[in-house]
Amino acid sequence: MLKRQFFKPYAGVLLTTLSGYSVILVGLLVFALQLSQEIDDFTAQTNKLYQHPFQVNAAARISRQAVSTLRAELLYAVIDQSIIEHNKINQERHKQQVALNDSLTTIEANFLGDMSQVYEARSLVNNLHQIHSQIFSLLANQDITAAEDLIKSKATPMHESLLKRMDYIVDYSSNKAADLVAQAKERRNESKLQLWLLLIVFALFTLFSGTVTATIVLRSLYRRDIILRETNENLRVAATAFEAQExxxxxxxxxxxxxxxxxxxxxxxxxxxxxxxxxxxxxxxxxxxxxxxxxxxxxxxxxxxxxxxxxxxxxxxxxxxxxxxxxxxxxxxxxxxxxxxxxxxxxxxxEAEKKIADLAYFDPLTRLPNRRLLLDRLHHALATSSRNGHEGALLFLDLDHFKTLNDTLGHDMGDLLLQQVAIRLQKCIRESDTVARFGGDEFVIIIEGLSVHGFLAAAQVEDISNKILNSVNAPYDLAGQAYKTSTSIGITLFNRQKTAAEELLKQADIALYQAKEDGRNSMKFFDPQMQANISARAVLEEELHLAVERQQFELYYQVQMSQDNIPLGAEALIRWNHPQRGLVSPLEFIPLAEQNGSIVEIGQWVLKTACRQLQAWQQHAATKELTLSINVSAKQFHQDSFVRKVRAAVNRFAINPRLLKLELTESLLLDNIENTIAKMRELSMLGIQFSLDDFGTGYSSLQYLKQLPLYQLKIDKSFVDDLVTDDSDQEIVRTIIAMAHSLGLSVIAEGVETEQQQLRLYNEGCTYYQGYLFGRPETLEAYELRVKKIHKAEC
Ligand SMILES: Nc1nc2c(ncn2[C@@H]2O[C@@H]3COP(=O)(O)O[C@H]4[C@@H](O)[C@H](n5cnc6c(=O)[nH]c(N)nc65)O[C@@H]4COP(=O)(O)O[C@H]3[C@H]2O)c(=O)[nH]1
Missing domain, CATH: 3.30.450.20 (PAS domain)
Structure with missing residues (x-):
């Protein structure tokens, strides 16, 4: 193939050259043929012309001679009539007449000059023969005079006229010969010139075609060289490409x-x-x-x-x-x-594609379907249920206290727990059902193909949910550490009545919320009343945003007592004076405020109000030593500006910072512990004191307690509640108190409702108390009245 391609240009060049030559040669041949034809014509004409001087001249001379001879014979006969009788002269006469006729015929055929002269000569000859015959007849009859007259009047002028014309013809033909020589010369020269031109044209053509051919050949060679080089290059590239990665x-x-x-x-x-x-x-x-x-x-x-x-x-x-x-x-x-x-x-x-698909549809930690796939399957399940009439259920699960595990044991442990829970959940359902991780510690389960009767379907789901609760409750081994947890389940059923997937999720979430409200580790079916509560909650949330601005908050004060029933101070507890609902408990709105972020604003209001109050108390002997504890929520504490805000409030109201106590929770401390410690240190340098609220409910460890600039531990009400009856609570309280003392911290117990509780606490070494036994949270006036009364009694 390469060879053929290689020779292709040469064949082209050769063909072009040959066809060029052929065209030109054919052209030249035609031209030469034309020239030859012209020469032939010219030769024929020339021959004729050449003949002319010789034939015509000769004929004219013969004619002339004949005429002269005839005239001489005539004159001779006049002198001697006897000759007329002789045959000889008649023969001679006849001979001359024939010669005259023949030569005249030759002249007629070849003469190129004025033919009228020839025709006249012919006519004269014809007449002359008659005249001669008449004269000879007269002479034969001896009528000499008549004969002489006729000779004189007719024959002689005719002789002369005839000779004159013959002279013309002789002259003309002689001159014509000279002309012809000149013409022949000229023609020869023209032919020579044409021949030369032909040669030059041919030479030029040969030169030109040679040059063209040479150029084409050279070009072809050059192209061939380039093609060869390109081919080599291409081959090299092709060889490299051939040995490429693929x-x-x-x-x-x-x-x-x-x-x-x-x-x-x-x-x-x-x-x-x-x-x-x-x-x-x-x-x-x-x-x-x-x-x-x-x-x-x-x-x-x-x-x-x-x-x-x-x-x-x-x-x-x-x-x-x-x-x-x-x-x-x-x-x-x-x-x-x-x-x-x-x-x-x-x-x-x-594999990568599968990984990407997995990432798009599966949770990488638990390998369970993620939210996207769950929604997809839910849409599918809804369609199936509405087709076959079987009920389906959507279960919304949330691990109880998962955040605490994450905060205390770390995210790795949290991840381990989620993985193990995922496995257990999968084991509780059929393969055709779906468990998905919805986010964080939330799981969603779709159960399909339940009974067509709603009540039976509910019972089936209840069984499955119980199985799940039990399974999740079983102990876990988290990297060697034993752990127990529980879950709360919100359930909603779906059937032929078409409910949107998103709506079902909302319903299951509401039911979950209810389950949590009911004390966790339980299940709850969605019911419309719950929905109403949730809606009301949403309204409350809206109103919460405006409550500070509308000055609907108020601080209540709960007294904190020493063992000698001396009021040491108070805990400020917020109340919301709702225009329609009346006093709303912080237990109802603080979690909401924490959720929607309005806690930051609320907290700031509490801080300022507390500082203003401390300033006011400084004006009276009965109240000037009182401390005031305020609750600080995690969101509030973790603001970058928190330290600056506290410092600003202390300075603005010029209070003794030692009288302001900030109550923090354990979970707050554990979230970003370094930053927390730094902030606490900064504030304690100002003189602010910290009390650790709800102590004992979390994962308090000596390890981090040592690092915190705490002033006080507050024993949670839940331990105080059963302190008298429950030995283990008593043990816990004892440990907390011992721990606080070993760290040089003050201890206060909250929720002290009975004297037995106070006595127990006192016996264990706790000397500060807060609880209904001493006083409920009350208005400022009531609190001040209480304090002043005791102060007066003391004085
Ligand atoms: N049954 C019983 N209850 C007792 C007894 N002694 C005190 N209490 C209640 O226990 C709660 C103590 O407050 P907390 O643990 O800080 O718990 C507080 C605190 O976490 C939060 N809170 C209250 N005010 C504020 C605030 O201004 N800021 C923030 N962030 N949280 C607040 O709301 C929670 C609930 O506050 P309250 O409803 O005022 O409930 C108060 C108080 O009324 C008792 O002997 N028996």
Whole structure:
């Protein structure tokens, strides 16, 4: 093929040159033929012209001679009439007449001059013969006079006239000969010139065509050189490309393997020798049916190209996914001569694709479907249920106290727990059902194909939920650490009545909230009343945002007592004077405020009000020593500006910072502990004191307690409640007190309602108390009255 391509330009050049020559040669030939024809014509004409002077001249001379002879004979006969009788003279006369006639005929045929002279000569000759006959008759009759008269009057003038014309003819033909010589010369010169021109044209043409041919040949050689170089380069590139990263295979038109590269061996594990001469179907995995290959070849034959993914088999028998392209290569005649295939092992791509799909639809930690896939399956389940009439259920789960685990034992432990819970949840349901991780510690379960009767379906779900509660309750082993947890479940059922997926999730969430409200580790079915409560909650949330601005908050004060019933100070507890609802408990709105962020504003109001109050108390002897504790929520504390705000409030109201106590919770402390410690240190440098609220409910450890600049531990009400009856609570309280003392911290117990509780606490070493036994949270006036009364009594 290469050879043919290589010689193609030469054939072209040769053909062009030859055809050029042929055209020009044909042209020249035609021209030469024309010239030769012209020369022939010219020769014929020339011959005639050449004849003319000789024939005509000769004839004219003969005629002249004949006329002269005839005249002489006539005159001779006048003198001697006897000769007329002689045959000889008659013969001579006849001979001269014939000569005269013949020569005149020759002249008539060839003369080129004025023919009237010739015709007149002819007429004269004819008449002359008659006149001569008459004269001879007269002479024969001896009528000499008449004969002489006739000679004189007619014959002689006719002789002279005839001779004159013959002279003209002789002259003309003689002159014509000279002309012809000159013309011949001229013609010869013209022919010579034409011949030279012909030669020059031919020489020029040869030169030109030679140059053109040489240029074309040189150009072709140059092009051939370039093509050769390009071909070499292309071959080099092709060879490099052939040995590229992707596997390559070249087959012939019969689809037998001709060549493979080393990447092919890497992918298929077949050596070149294994496959050369074979059909590429040695690589087939058997995973595709005949129809697949038929379609593939239909495309190759139609488009000359096929690209797709295919399952092939390595030499070892391993089946793997491959990206394959097949290109049909055609020769110069448009016939397929080869097929070039590129093949890439896309096992890794497939894995990556799967990973991406997993990431898009599965939770990477638990490998459970994520929110997106859950919604997808829920839509599907709703469609199925409305088709077959079977009830389905949506369960919303949330692990109880998961945040505390995360905060205390760390996120890794939290992750371990989520993974183990995920496994347990999966075991509680059928494979056709779905457990999804909805986010954080929230799981959602879709159960399908329940009874067609709602009450039976509810019972079925209750059974499953109980199974789940029990399963989640079982102890966990978190990296060697034993752990127990529980979950709360909100349940909603779905059936033919079409409810949107999002709406169902909301219902299950509401039910979950209710389950949590009911004390956790329980399940709750969604009911419309719950929905109403939730809606009311949403309204409350809205109103909370405006409560500070509308001055609807008030601080209540709960006295804190020493063992000697001396009021040491108070805890400020917020109340919301709602225009319609009356006093709203902080237990109802503080969690909401924490959720929607309005706690920051509320906290700031509490801080300022407390400082203003401390300032006011400084004016009276009965109250000037009182401390005031305020609750600080996590969101409030973790603001960057918190320290600055406290400092500003202390300065603004010029209070003794030692009288301001900030009550923090354990979970607050553990969240970003370094930052918390830094802030606490900064504030304690100002003189502010810290009390650790609800102590004992979390994962308090000596480890971090030591690092905190605390002033006081507050024993949670839950331990105080059963302190008298429950030995373990008593043990806990004892430990807390001992721990506080060992750290040099003050201890106060909250929720002290009875004297027995106070006595127990006192016996264990706790000397400060807060609780209904001493006083409930009360208005400022009531509190001040109480304090002043005791102060007065003391005085
Ligand atoms: N049954 C019983 N209860 C007792 C007894 N002694 C005190 N209490 C109640 O226990 C709660 C003590 O407050 P807390 O643990 O800080 O718990 C507080 C605190 O966490 C939060 N809170 C209250 N005011 C504020 C505030 O201004 N800011 C923030 N962030 N939280 C506040 O609301 C929670 C509830 O406050 P309250 O409803 O005022 O409830 C108060 C109080 O009325 C008792 O002997 N028996």
């Amino acid at each position: 596997g390559m295979m070249i087959t012939n038109a019969e689809n037998k393997i001709l060549r493979v590269n080393s990447a092919f061996t890497k992918v298929t594990e077949y050596q070149a020798a294994d496959v050369i001469g074979q059909d590429p179907n040695v690589l087939s995995s058997g995973k595709h049916d005949l129809l697949f290959y038929e379609q593939m070849w239909r495309e190759i034959n139609h488009d000359g190209y096929w690209e797709g993914e295919i399952w092939n088999q390595r030499k070892t028998g391993e089946i793997y996914p491959q990206k394959l392209t097949i290109t049909a290569v055609k020769d110069g005649e448009g016939e397929v001569c080869n097929y070039v295939s590129t093949l890439n092992d896309i096992t890794r791509n497939k």
